[in-house]
Amino acid sequence: MATAWRFLDTGCNDAAFNMAVDEALLLSHEAGQSPPTLRAYTWSSPTLSLGYAQSVAKEVDVAACRQHGVTLVRRPTGGRAVLHDQEATYSVVIPLRLTAREVSITEHYHRIGLALAAALRHAGLAVRLERPSVLTTAPRTASPACFAAMSRYELSATGRKLVGSAQKRGRRSLLQHGSIPLSMDRQRLFACLRVPADRRAQLLREAYVSMVAVNEIALAPLDAAALHRALRQGFVDCLTDGGELIAGELSPAERRLAEELQHTKYGTDAWNLLNPAAWRQRQTACLTE
């Protein structure tokens, strides 16, 4: 009998809570305490999320973020900067293995990509699931912005990247989350990033060519709720192997874990503005005091 999945809509929250819930779901699934879950969420204020190892000092203009009313948060997943504002965000937590077989990283992106493509087509969008551009090495002139790079079976529309996703893998569980922008403020995104002055105009021009948002191409405007409904349908079609996608809530244990992560990790300057190693050292120092 196929496993029942959970559909979780945690609504509109701040950056720290959003990232904390994603990590809490991954940890709970690792511990065998949560079912495979598709989560839908949105952001209460504009947020620049950074990849796990991305350097704030080198790549982010913190003063400009403040000036533009943009919150900073570091993701548990890798990749580059994403500006979250008007968008439908998804996350999925699933087993690394299907039956006895371990599924490769690329295959997971492919499987989830098929579900995302089905979802966006349900929403009336003409999308394409791009094969990875053999991107096994990082391009030398990489933009600090995520959406400027196409890889990992990502989704495009009108030849431009529509959905950016990233993975964190544990011992038996996988978290993949991604951003489906409804609109895109490219000017604000690049205002918040440290890019060489002589490259800023070019990167911004490229951003109009390489990145697209839903309501720049949809025949009629869509909102996050419509996309989240479509995501649920797409995942049932493609990913749950016949299992149901049952609407649920965070369990009390998941909520407690998420709140702890929100306060001790994703809400801290050590995690967001410094780096994971500095955050861990401070955690260790706190425990030994």
Add this chain to the structure above:
Amino acid sequence: MEFPQDLRYSSEHTWARLEGNRVTVGITDFAQEELGEVLFLELPQVGHSVTAGQSFGVVESVKAVSDLFAPVDGTVVEVNARLDDEPELVNREPYREGWMIVVKASNPEAWQALMNADDYQATIT
């Protein structure tokens, strides 16, 4: 793809080389190929305790962030500092220059219980 015969392997795709009571640890050729270009490693400090089957660090590649899992219990006595500036060594030389940590094993006999090269290879093919 390489599976050196003198090493032992874990189901989390780390390898272990035993020398006395010291165990050198890294990720396998299969793992580095899966990950693609390694961009960043977060490794523990010397003196840190590791527990078999639990995370001792993190690797970020072009494709994903992944926890690194210790194959044995013990205390970290050496960390490969070259990986700070040359994380690509993990891809180029996963069993040699790309080693990650050396652990003083609290129970060196546990190394024997890990998979040999043939058994590990069977799990991934």
